[in-house]
Amino acid sequence: MSRELDVDLAGPDRAQEVVDVIHRAFAARPALDPPATAGDETVESVAAALEDHGGLIAMRRGLPLGAILFDRSRPGLMGLRRVSVDPLGRDRGVASAMVGVAEDVAEEAGMDGIWLHVREELPENVRFWSHRKYRPVRREGTTIEMGKTLWLAREVPDADAMRDLAARVAGLVRAGDLLVLTGDLGAGKTTFTQGLGEALGIRGPVTSPTFVIARTHPSLVGGPSLVHVDAYRLGSAAEIDDIDLDATTDESVTVVEWGAGMAEQLSDSWLSIAIETRAAGPVDPVGTASGVLSEDMRVVTIRPYGPRWLEVPLRSTLLA
Ligand SMILES: Nc1ncnc2c1ncn2[C@@H]1O[C@H](COP(=O)(O)OP(=O)(O)O)[C@@H](O)[C@H]1O
Ligand SMILES: [Mg+2]
Known part of the structure; x- marks a missing residue:
């Protein structure tokens, strides 16, 4: 349930909370080969990403439970990086709420679509995005790029x-x-x-x-x-x-x-x-x-x- 969940735009001032959520979320994942690079994120790297591209933080009762970093480097498209849900609050409601807000942000920014990367070793994640009408666009190794064109x-x-x-x-x-x-x-x-x-x-x-x-x-x-x-x-x-x-x-x-x-x-x-x-x-x-x-x-x-x-x-x- 996403009751009492707030999804806010995150600027660099939220970098500490965001990097903590990213680390907690990725530490709870199975080990992958090659490993996810999320563990390398620091408060500085996250602050720089939030400064340049923005992002989202999901809060429930004052606790940060989810985060996303935006990537606006491709013209007309919004990238979603480090889509993270704290294992303590692991439920689909947090991720869904964040994706909904991300799509709204992309729409308001006049963008055509959204892209993201997902590892094929994590079929549950692939299903999560498929369910929301994201489709595979291309793959590199075990990384699948998924995308969705906005209506x-x-x-x-x-x-x-x-x-x-x-x-x-x-x-x-x-x-x-x-x-x-x-x-x-x-x-x-x-x-x-x-x-x-x-x-x-x-x-x-x-x-x-x-x-x-x-x-x-x-x-x-x-x-x-x-x-x-x-x-x-x-x-x-x-x-x-x-x-x-x-x-x-x-x-x-x-x-x-x-x-x-x-x-x-x-x-x-x-x-x-x-x-x-x-x-x-x-x-x-x-x-x-x-x-x-x-x-x-x-x-x-x-x-x-x-x-x-x-x-x-x-x-x-x-x-x-
Ligand atoms: N904004 C509009 N868009 C499309 N058609 C319009 C519009 N305003 C008025 N019309 C008129 O409405 C009618 C639409 O008919 P038509 O295109 O045959 O409809 P349909 O194929 O959906 O039954 C035409 O006579 C057209 O000139
Ligand atoms: Mg007709």
Whole structure:
């Protein structure tokens, strides 16, 4: 339980507490070959790391129980080093709480993703990160680098802005990619697909398929074609299987409208794009432009799933 647990940003003034937690946590681990270098950390080295990159300390009833050192040396990415939980307070709540705060910090700093290193000899640790959607990126010896691309939500004021957002997404996609669009009828899924198709340089027009469930738009610029699927009428996952998209997805960018829970089986990676019509807020009594309620406002939430999106700069490309 993480009750009464506080996770605070740690500056160099917390170096002594942080280094103590690191030493206690790593001393309790099984010996590894090569050994973890955490034992070499000193109050000076930790103070320098906290000064340059920051970090976190988790406190329960005045006792430091967990710590993380940040590593901001890679542009757009937040590294997590020395993820430590005191064996006295060893429970997943401490680590989870720290990871949650670390993700918030990375998001607020406008970062695209998070990386960390984990030893494969510690399968419990690998499972901890896997459970939180961190995926292996590369390995060196017995050290696995795991990473996670952060999701984003954006306000999209009108249909043109939706096409612009889709054009930015087009700059990130390649043949074999699957995008799953969800949202009510009229939310803007087809509008998004139009913007995507235009930016990809495919032969249009992209329309709501009426009789055809899937339509292939060939590229006019030697790039991937666009397969546009409207799964709105499909009742089940079995039916989407029937239309045999697997055959085409390798050479195309595939967009499935209204496919939540159905299209994911086509690929081990996909980009989920959820479009919500914004609930009407109060009208600004002064009547300034920002207070004028717009029927057109949408909120688009983009979440990457699977290894394909690791290290793709989603947030910096789409929020800029
Ligand atoms: N912010 C917005 N984003 C997308 N479409 C918008 C927006 N505001 C208004 N619209 C309009 O809403 C309609 C969306 O229709 P469509 O893209 O076919 O929706 P869907 O495919 O989700 O059913 C279009 O007429 C579009 O011009
Ligand atoms: Mg549509």
